[in-house]
Amino acid sequence: VKINEKNSRRAMSKQDIKELIELFADASKRGKEANFDGIQLHMAHGYLFSQFLSPLFNQRRDEYGGDIESRAKFPVEVLKGIRKNVGPDFPVLAKLNCRDYHEKGLSLEESIQVGKFLEEAGLDAIELSGGLLINEDLNPSRKNITSEKDEAYFEEEAKIFKAEIDIPLMLVGGIRSYSVAKRIISENTADYVSMSRPLIREPNLIKRWHAGDHRKATCTSCNECFKAGYSQKVFCPIENRQNISN
Numbered sequence: 183v184k185i186n187e188k189n190s191r192r193a194m195s196k197q198d199i200k201e202l203i204e205l206f207a208d209a210s211k212r213g214k215e216a217n218f219d220g221i222q223l224h225m226a227h228g229y230l231f232s233q234f235l236s237p238l239f240n241q242r243r244d245e246y247g248g249d250i251e252s253r254a255k256f257p258v259e260v261l262k263g264i265r266k267n268v269g270p271d272f273p274v275l276a277k278l279n280c281r282d283y284h285e286k287g288l289s290l291e292e293s294i295q296v297g298k299f300l301e302e303a304g305l306d307a308i309e310l311s312g313g314l315l316i317n318e319d320l321n322p323s324r325k326n327i328t329s330e331k332d333e334a335y336f337e338e339e340a341k342i343f344k345a346e347i348d349i350p351l352m353l354v355g356g357i358r359s360y361s362v363a364k365r366i367i368s369e370n371t372a373d374y375v376s377m378s379r380p381l382i383r384e385p386n387l388i389k390r391w392h393a394g395d396h397r398k399a400t401c402t403s404c405n406e407c408f409k410a411g412y413s414q415k416v417f418c419p420i421e422n423r424q425n426i427s428n
Contacts, residue, residue, distance in 0.1 A: 199246065207263035210274075220306075221271030222339045224298075225256070225307045227278035227322045228314040232279060235296060238314075250292040254299045265304040277309040277354075283320035285399055288388060290339055294346045307350040309376055310334045310343055323379065327403040334362055342373050348402065352376045356403065360396040360418040382407045383418035 194202075210221050216250040223230035233239035234256045240247050245300040248253050257276075266276055278297065288296075297308055312335075313321045327333055334340075344351050353372035357363055363375045380387055380399035385398055406419045 196244070196246075203256070203259050203263050203302045206260045207267045207356065209269040210264040212292060214268045214272055220275060221268070221310070223260065223264075224277050225257055225305045226277045226279040226290040226311045228282075228316060231260075232282075232288075232314075234284055235279070235292075236284075236288045236314075238282060239283055239286075240366050250295050251299070254296045255294070258299050258303050261300060261303045261305060268384055270304070273306050275306065275307045275309060276305055276313055276353075278324045279314075280312045280336050280343060281308050283317055287314065290342065294343055295332060297343065298331050299323040301347055302347050305349060307373075307410065308343075309352040309354055310340050310372070312339065322355070323355055323403075323405055323408070325403050325405055327358055330359050330362055332356060333358050335365060337371055340366075344371060346395065350374065354378070358401060358403075379403060379405075379407060382416060 206223075217243070223231060225235065228236070228239070234246065235250075235253050237253070238254075240253050242248070245252055247253060251263040261274065268274065278293060278300075279288055280293050281290045289377055295412050300308070313324055315321060324332075324335060332357045334353065336353060340351060340353045350373040352374040353366055354376035357366070357375050357377050358380060366372050366375055377387075383401045384390070384399055390397075400421075401418070402420065404420065409416065410419050
């Protein structure tokens with residue numbers, strides 16, 4: 183969907199899609215020239231690529247809608263355009279929903295197919311996430327992660343995904359404990375673990391773990407960092423208040 187000049191919603195035309203593919207490719211070239219280490223395409227959580235992939239959002243009747251191969255056509259074409267611009271050795275990754283956790287959304291089986299399409303098109307690795315921002319409970323950034331059983335909430339999907347693709351798999355989603363991260367790697371559930379909210383509160387968390395202090399991250403998964411982010415400042419309000427009180 184694209185917003186037109188009158189601020190009303192309309193379906194993207196094929197020309198819109200073609201132009202956007204070119205813009206992504208051009209941006210990737212600038213990123214490489216600026217000496218970035220790599221590029222990650224956000225194909226999860228109900229944003230643009232995710233909406234193309236999800237039957238909940240994608241109601242198109244042309245070659246970009248319908249079955250999963252057609253719904254994946256736009257992300258695959260963007261990836262091919264990027265790969266053409268940055269060459270075969272520049273890292274290009276994608277964040278992908280394992281499923282939308284919505285009755286009309288992307289399924290795990292479809293997501294695995296998308297992973298295979300992207301791998302064939304030259305993707306280097308997948309960061310596996312899940313859920314939509316419109317979901318109340320089963321969204322990408324779940325709250326109140328208080329025990330290890332609550333962590334790594336996409337782990338079971340990752341096990342299935344890992345068996346089906348050959349490129350490296352990264353797992354995100356509620357990882358707070360060193361023991362959980364270590365188990366994910368040792369059991370070959372994923373090749374890497376990914377975290378966000380814990381590192382907002384503790385930027386030196388990995389250094390702490392590496393030094394032998396394996397206490398879990400102090401992040402309480404309250405999501406107050408999202409509110410802070412809306413002010414264009416990325417920080418943990420809880421940690422900030424504690425530092426002020428001390």
